[in-house]
Amino acid sequence: MRAFADLLDRLSLTASRNAKLTLVRDYLATAPDPDRGWALAALTGELSFSAAKPAFIRKAVEGRMDQVLFAWSYDYVGDLAETVALVWPLRPGANREPALSEVVDALAGAARPEVQRLIEGWLDALPDPTARWALLKLLTGGLRVGVSSRLAKQACADLGGVAIGEVEEVWHALQAPYGDLFAWLEGRGPRPSPNAPGRFRPVMLAQALDEAVDVPRLDPRAYAAEWKWDGIRIQAVSEGGLRRLYSRTGDDISAVFPDVVAALDFDGALDGELLVRRDGGVAPFGDLQQRLNRKTVTAKMLQAYPAVIRAYDILALDGEDLRALTFSERRSRLEGLVAQLSDRRIDLSPLQPFETWAELAALRADPPAGDPQVAEGLMLKRLTSVYEPGRPKGPWFKWKRDPFLIDAVLMYAQRGHGKRSSFYSDYTFGVWTAGPGGDRVLTPVGKAYFGFTDAELKAIDKFVRDNTVERFGPVRAVRAEPQAGLVFEVAFEGLQRSTRHKSGVAMRFPRISRLRWDKPPGEADELSTLERMLDQLAQP
């Protein structure tokens, strides 16, 4: 338990992805089986205990200490599991410290009434508050240490010196605590079979198109073009009676999309975009977001936000692996299958015919009526390309629409993390609007923490320090007046109405595209400019 606790403790305060990878990899390399397997399952979100509820952890501690002292403690710390872990009054005569696998095994076999006694016994057996914290976090299912399942798989790949695609390909054939996976990664056993029905296949990704370099050297006749849909990339698999919907990183999201899973009436694996479609058209990304990152889905949501698959590739059909075929060959199989299914929940991402790059560029700048109006841009796929996991150079390109641009004024700056902890590197910026008294005031419209060079970061940091008007902990309010302040040109991919933001708008993927030292803040954009953009987006 202690090594696992140390791992969670470090992960929870480490921002850098590389440092996280080192921590997870080192843990996996040194922890014994089966503990490390259960830890991996916990990190990838595949381990959950329903019998352990926060309420009775609270009850247990209140039975042991003065309630007023507990209440003050909880009030100070603000997190129940952490408070209980810290204040836990040990009883003497406890057992030795439990291993992670003992906890998992005991809970799997425990009847509900036994669970509280088990947990109290473990808390008594763990003299270190960090270990008690890790135990409670594990039991209540909220690790929140900033490790995605992809990062955990990358750490496995690093441990074995293999490509992440190889780990992803076998992942869904594996069961915690993953003894066969570690045996393979450590060269003690064969590679687990990736041929489990319903498994995830690592996805093929596109490179960003560099117009100046790529366009002149590419032959337009060798490429197919299609619209780049603004949903999430999914893989829909239906094999041997198993139906699964995966995110692009291989997370199983079937449980929240029963409507889509019900439509997988074939034997094979499709690659496509998950979208919400209403009134015959694609709904904005915000609608899809309503259904993401949830554990369950209600009937009301299914009706309000009906999800569909817009298919663009096919990886397997009727037991045949199609990934070694060319794009053109796969495409004709895909078209055949979608036509045969004839289900409104699975449609085809249409190809956009074109003759020259100039013609395609014009389409990209001014998309035809209908769904292409809300697309993020175009995808280019070489007709002869095989389906190759990862991001190979050359076969697929994404050609995003030019971003939206506005000029906004820096209002607040916050210290960054890790490498950037000595810099004010997270910026809140605003645009002008009418204040309560009719005067012009700034209202925050977004936050950005990248898009600038290291030299620009230094310059902004100096500006923040020299122009601080107020401090709130790690945040500084910066001088922002019509004649004095700093203007950012902010680029963003999309805009939505938002009730959570005071300004009523929320940007997608905002970043700083240019520093406008030359521009007086008074000449930055108005909120009405953003509202006009919203209106234009709403009427394709």
Add this chain to the structure above:
Amino acid sequence: MIKPQDLLCPRPEGLYCPPGDFYIDPVRPVPRAVVTHGHADHARAGHGSVLATPETLAIMGERYGADFTQTRQSAAYGAPVSRDAVEVTLVPAGHVLGSAQAVVRWKGLTMVVSGDYKRRRDPTCAAFEPVLCDVFISEATFGLPVFRHPDDAGEIARLLRSVAQFPHRTHLVGAYALGKAQRIIRLLREAGWDKPIFVHGALERLNSLYEAHGVELGPLLPATTAHKQDFEGAIVIGPPSALVDRWGRRFSDPVLAFASGWMRVRARARQRGVELPLIISDHADWDELTATVDEIRPGELWITHGREEALARWSELQGIPARALALVGYEEEDEA
């Protein structure tokens, strides 16, 4: 009948003793002061006279210059000194070098002012000695049951493990310049770290003072003159505020560590951008505070500063009357 408040009572300047006409750790200049230890919020310049341990007087001289007071009176641990009708004895508090509790006796009444203290071993100063008394006047910086400091050797082991795990990064350890920094250095030496330790300029004079008092710190180098590559895999110690500011930029890809009792609470570490919190404090944690009160069993417990209400409640539940003095002017954030 003599009442405790006839001997010591809170005033805006600090804790005042009317029959001896002196203040203990006054926060403003006064004619006569007794100073428990050298931290700036307890030891201020400009008093008419200062009674303190020789080490504390040396620390004050180093920080404020030789003329920090008109008259200094040095009192060794355990040697009683008279202040008019009142007898004052300084007894080790285990907080930092020279730190003392002030034991104040008058007409058969004994009151002990703990100053800041801790109960665990510290290789850089004398250990706390409990004194039986009628009234124990305690600090309560960490007076909440959530503050439970782990073994310091374990925290140092975590630091060294991280240094081994990230050999190309620089570990920056924030530690208060008086006491904490020297304790961390000693603990690193005890754990077998014999490489040079880089230190911020603000630490240099106090490091020399500790060494002059017999605390060996091993090879130390100024963190200003070295080349960037010298810092790979190195440990650098400096005041917390300097590490996260521009001074800290000379190090590539640093791991920010901070040695403080406040690091026990995760949100505190996160707020400060600390990647490796080291829970090492020179103050008593909740278990030490309660164990000390339990051991001394004073007739009354008074609490000077910190989280008074929780310790007062605990004390009342044990049947020991408690009173919060709510003295102001003692900082708790950076040095703890």
